[in-house]
Amino acid sequence: MRRLKRISLWRAGVPLALLCAGLLFATSATSARGTDLRPSRNTTLAGLVEEQSRRSAALVRQHATLTQEIEQLQEQQGSIDPKVAARLKSLSDAVGTTPVTGPGLTVTLKDAPKDVVRDNPDVDADWLVIHQQDIQAVVNALWAGGAEALTIQNHRVISTTGIKCVGNSVVLHGVPYLPPYKITAIGDKRKLQKALDDSKYIENLQDYVVRFQLGYDVTNESSILMPAYEGTLDLQSAAAPGFERTPTVSPTATGGR
Template sequence: MTGAHAAGPKEAPSASADASPPHTHVKRPKRSLAWRIGTPTVALLSGALFVVSAADSRGTDLRPGRYTDLAGLVEAEANDYDDVREHLQDLEDQVDRLTNDVRSLPVSRARGKIAELKDPAGLEPRTGPGVSITLSDSPDDTLDEAVAHDIKVDRLVVHQQDIQAVVNALWVGGATAVTIAGQRVITTTGIKCEGNAVQLQGVPYPQPYVIQAVGDPVALTAAIDADPLVTGYRADAANPYVDIGWDLVVETSVDAPAYDGLLDFRYAKPLDRN
């Protein structure tokens, strides 16, 4: 036909348009040896720590003081408050009982007995006529004469038994108060030799030892004269080869202060053999 173009054959698509690009093989980087060994090691260590924690806790919380919820905290605080109130009530009841006991007749009698015994126990000061006795070691120049006449050296010094003998004689003579070196003597007073001094209630005092007593001077002097231990000491005082110190003076007024030391007693306890 005139003016018409004959349809020609269709052009085949280009092979480059439909064909997929060739497959390219990408190489993955290899992990280092440290990562391959370290990762399993860390996992094993973590597991071991979990096992150790479980064994130590024995099924309990490793932090027992920690509350898991507010309700538990409130309940615990409420229980503590109730315990404190109960303890307070017990203390108030005890105070009431003790207050009633203080006003009771037995307590009043006990207080009266204590007041009555304070004076004879040495807890009240005493003043009155009495005697003053002084004991002292022999002079130093007596030692050679004593050795030459075969006299024991221990007879030249004042011992605790000499002081005790004088004090005991004064008690026998009716002394109402006795002092040694100005310290009040009571039933628990201890006298002990310590080197060239005498310890009185743990405190050392050097010679001369002054012993004073409140009481009837005539009765006190008579008791001193009658005591055999004091008589032996006075015989050494009269011996010129011993010449140990002795002096007795009658006093118109002797001041004996109240005992102000410790009054607590301590006792030995048996060992527990169980």
């Protein structure tokens, strides 16, 4: 009788234990909402942006290294026509695929300090941060001032480079970055500075620098070592003013030339 009683209790306890375990798993999943509950992991937005930036930069460097190895193997095998190779080399500086050095300027842009944000709760938050148009204004002014080469966050800017705001970060070549933003240009320092001073948009930005302490600092550089552009050179789409834009496909995606 006792043996039968123990078996009955065991049979009744197993489903109950499984039910409790299921409830615990469901509660944990609901509380986590798909996130990591371990406090040791950095799940803040800034941490995620920095982690993604490091990962993307590592992949870009790996891509550049493999591309360079392929080009070296092609040259060794003589698969590139010498005239074509010479032409490619002459265009590399203009395209931005080779490192360059020279004097120039660095412009650093920063959001308003935290105490200014705290002390101005009624001010539009958009007035207290650097936006993509601020970075674009500096870049455009430097190009207008005769910049020979340019980087943002130490990444080479080329003709297809796009700058886009996503939340409180700026995306460059598909990689998110947080402020401060550093824009560096190689060229005649006096002409570059004059172009910055003559920019109407930067003049408007200076008002917010005074009112809300947005960061705007220009530094003279006697010698700048600027890296080569290491991303893809494929142009995905383009549109001319006055013409209707139509979807296009990259030639490399279809195997064309």
